[in-house]
Every structure is written in structure tokens, then in C-alpha cells.
Amino acid sequence: MIRFTNAIVRLPCRNLVNGLAGAGLGPPDYGKAVEQHAAYVEALRGCGLAVTVLEPDEAYPDSVFIEDTAVLSDDTAVICRLGAPSRRGEEKGVGLALKPFFSGLEAILAPGTLEGGDVMLVARRFYVGLSARTNRDGARQLGEILKRQGMETVPVPLSTVLHLKTGISFLGDGLLLASGEFLQQGIFSDFAIVAVPAGEEYAANSLRVNDRVLVPAGFPETRRAIERTGLETLAVDVSEFRKLDGGLSCLSLRF
């Protein structure tokens, strides 16, 4: 499992309340989102990461979900062309923030679209969800960039989830946390699967950071299932981000 030393986050903007939402849970409470975000940053720091915190960007309601703007590998950052038109442009400031850390900067170009939430890294292999946000051309472009670095990409057709990592997370050591359509997905048949209990599907977006797994607060069965594998967990409340279909992984870029 890769050990992370850094993370980049972006503070929620007031315009967050106008973010894209499909969950039907109502708009997020901005004040509560700010508090939850601060606790999330502290959790990352508690896992040993140095966290760069970017200023809020009011032009983009969803800009707190910074993971979607880039895919990071070794010394290269791939800047995404987001699939959601209202989010296109979020990536510009992120490229600047990543520049000091990465010697190579690449970009996904039109007509390709790619969102980082659709990309799951397992060792030297990137699984790329083909979703409403990430198209085949975006996945192909990413594959070509990563191939030059000796890495492979595996496309994963999605049917129900927004992003690949909405429904599946890599916990390290050949272990996946999975829900719904991914429980029967042959592409992942070589992995040991921790199944997310029915009713707790949102917790499939948990986040392994070094020696801990961050789990969204309020999903005790999933937390226990992860702990049974011997991993240490930490519950982090992201209820306001859930209202915008966002989760623990979406809120940071880790490297």
C-alpha cells in the first residue's frame, strides 16, 4: 500500500449549497460543512499527512470535491477535463497547487472527460470507471499517459453509481470494500472483498490513509466489517458532503 505524505484540499465555498445533487437529501448546511471539512483535514493530519489547504472558489459550487480534478501517479499529475460541464474550470487552480510537487503535468483533452472519483489505484494498476462523468476517450488518454510510466489501466463499466469509488474502495493488501454492482463484478474476482452491508452503501467510499481507514460516521456495520480484517478505523462525519453525492475520497488529493 502506498504511503502518503501529502494531501491537497479546497475549503468549501458558500456556493456549496448550489452544488450538483442527486441524493435527494436537500442542500448542505454551509456552516456545518465548514466544521466537518476542518475535522476531515485534522483526520488526514492525524494519519501523518502534510495538508495544503486551498482557498474556497465561489465560481464552482462543487470545488470542495478536489479529487475529481486530477489523477496522480509517481512524479506526474494528470489534470482532468471534468465530465460535469458546471465543474469544468475547477481544475485550473489545482494544477498550480500541484506544480511544486510533480515534475510532469499532463492533461486530458476534449472530447475526453475524466473525473478522479472514477480512478482507483491498486499497486501499479489504475481501475477507471466508465461513468456519466468519465468517457472512453478520457480513459484512453489516461491509459496512454500512464503506460509511458509503466502502469496499466483497466476500464470498469459502471451501471448505477456516480463514480467508481462511490461503490468500491481499495483497503490495501488485496482487499476491497465493495457494495452493489461491484460484489459480482468479475474484474475484481482476484481480490478479497469486504462487503458493505445493505443499507450502508454510502460507506463503500471509505478511505485508507497509511495505517488507518477513514469511514463515514453513521455506518457502524461497515466500520466493524473493516475492523474485523485487522485494520484500524476512524469515523469522520461528512453528512453535508453526502448531500452532494460526495464522500471521504472526493475531499482530497493524496500523494
Ligand code: GLY
Ligand atoms: N456534487 C458532486 C458532483 O456531482 O460531482
